[in-house]
Amino acid sequence: MRFDPTDLRxxxxxADAGSxxxxxxxxxxxxxxxxxxxxxxxxxxxxxLLDRGRRGVALTEAGEALAHHARLISRQxxxxxxxxxxxxxxxxxxxxxxxNTAAMAELMPQRLAGWMGANPRVxxxxx
Amino acid sequence: MRFDPTDLRxxxxxADAGSxxxxxxxxxxxxxxxxxxxxxxxxxxxxxLLDRGRRGVALTEAGEALAHHARLISRQxxxxxxxxxxxxxxxxxxxxxxxNTAAMAELMPQRLAGWMGANPRVxxxxx
DNA sequence: TCCTTTTACGCCACACGTAATCATC
DNA sequence: GATGATTACGTGTGGCGTAAAAGGA
Numbered sequence: 458m459r460f461d462p463t464d465l466r467x468x469x470x471x472a473d474a475g476s477x478x479x480x481x482x483x484x485x486x487x488x489x490x491x492x493x494x495x496x497x498x499x500x501x502x503x504x505x506l507l508d509r510g511r512r513g514v515a516l517t518e519a520g521e522a523l524a525h526h527a528r529l530i531s532r533q534x535x536x537x538x539x540x541x542x543x544x545x546x547x548x549x550x551x552x553x554x555x556x557n558t559a560a561m562a563e564l565m566p567q568r569l570a571g572w573m574g575a576n577p578r579v580x581x582x583x584x
Numbered sequence: 585m586r587f588d589p590t591d592l593r594x595x596x597x598x599a600d601a602g603s604x605x606x607x608x609x610x611x612x613x614x615x616x617x618x619x620x621x622x623x624x625x626x627x628x629x630x631x632x633l634l635d636r637g638r639r640g641v642a643l644t645e646a647g648e649a650l651a652h653h654a655r656l657i658s659r660q661x662x663x664x665x666x667x668x669x670x671x672x673x674x675x676x677x678x679x680x681x682x683x684n685t686a687a688m689a690e691l692m693p694q695r696l697a698g699w700m701g702a703n704p705r706v707x708x709x710x711x
Numbered sequence: 712t713c714c715t716t717t718t719a720c721g722c723c724a725c726a727c728g729t730a731a732t733c734a735t736c
Numbered sequence: 737g738a739t740g741a742t743t744a745c746g747t748g749t750g751g752c753g754t755a756a757a758a759g760g761a
Contacts, residue, residue: 458665461588478715487753492717494751503672509716511761519671526664533660537653538585544646545630605740614728619742621726636741638736717758725750732743 458501462534465527467491468498468506472524476513585628589661592654594618595625595633599651603640 463484471480471491481491499506506520516524590611598607598618608618626633633647643651 458668459589460661460664462586476715488715489717489719489754490752496717502668504668509759511715511759513715517671519668522667522671523664526660526667530657530660530664533653533657534587537587537650537657540649540653541585541629541631541646544644544649603740613726615740616729616742616744617727623742636734638734638740640740713761715759717756719756720754721752722754723750723752725748727747727749729746730744732741734739734741736737736739 458498460498462531464494464498465530467494468520469524469527469531471495471507471514472516472520474513475515477507478513585625587625589658591621591625592657594621595647596651596654596658598622598634598641599643599647601640602642604634605640 467480467484467486470483471477474480474483477491477495478488481488484491486494495507502519504519505517506523507514508517594607594611594613597610598604601607601610604618604622605615608615611618613621622634629646631646632644633650634641635644
C-alpha cells in the first residue's frame with residue numbers, strides 16, 4: 458500500500474472524470490500507466506476500488522472511502538506546500554492562473570498537466 | 585517538491601532522532617540515501633529544513649513547520665489505511681505489535697525497518 | 712462496432728547501497 | 737582521531753509510453 462501523492466492525485470482525477478481514460482489525461486499520465494497504477498493500488502490494498510463498466514468506471518464503497526481520505530490528504534499537502542513556500546528563498550517560482558469556474562473544471566487539468574510535468578520548478582496556484 | 589510518504593517518514597525519523605545517521609536507520613535507509621533525499625527536499629522546496637551541527641542536526645523554523653504538517657499527513661494516511669483495511673478481502677495481513685512506550689520509541693524503529701521493507705504485504709500496527 | 716480497459720514490451724531514469732572524502736569538534 | 741554528513745559511482749528496478757489485444761453494451 459504505497460499510495461504516493463501521484464496515486465492519490467490520479468485516483469481523484471479518475472473519480473472526478475468517471476473514466477480512467479480522461480482521469481489519466483487530467484493527471485498527466487498515459488492510459489496504460491494509469492491503469493497499472495490503479496491496478497497496483499487495488500492489489501496492494503487487497504480491495505476493489507473501481508467498478509469497470511461500459512462507459513468508464515464507478516467508485517466502489519471502498520473507492521469512495523479512499524477518495525474521501527485522498528481529498529483530505531491533498532488539502533493537507535497543499536497547506537504544507539503553502540506554508541513551506543513562505544520560507545522559500547526565491548529558488549522556486551509560483552505562477553498564478555486565473556480562470557472562471559467552468560474553465561477551471563473542464564479545460565485546465567488536461568492543458569496544464571503536461572506543462573507542469575515539464576516545469577517541476579514552478580508551482581501552479583490555481584485561483 | 586515531491587514529498588512522497590517516504591520523504592515525510594524519513595524527515596520525521598530524522599527530526600525525532602536528531603541526526604541523519606540514526607534517522608536514516610530508523611527509516612530503513614542508508615545514510616547517503618537519506619542525505620540525498622533530504623538535500624533534494626531542501627532544494628526542491630527552496631528552503632533549508634535542517635541546521636547541520638557537530639552532533640547531528642536541528643530543525644530550522646521551516647523544518648518545524650514541515651514536521652508539523654508531516655505528522656498530520658501521516659495520521660491521515662494511517663486513518664486511510666485503517667478504513668481501507670476494513671474492506672480488504674484477506675490478501676493483506678496485519679500484525680499487531682505490543683510494546684511499552686520506551687521500547688516503542690527506542691528499540692522498535694531500527695528493529696522493524698528492515699523487516700518491513702522485506703515484507704511489504706504485511707501492515708504493522710504498532711499499538 | 713465503438714469506446715474503454717488491459718496486456719505486452721522495451722526503455723530510461725531514479726533511488727538505492729558501498730565506498731571514499733570532507734568537515735567539525 | 738572520532739563522529740557525522742556529503743560526494744562519487746555503479747547497479748537494478750520500477751514506472752513510463754507506444755503499440756497491440758481484449759472486453760462490454
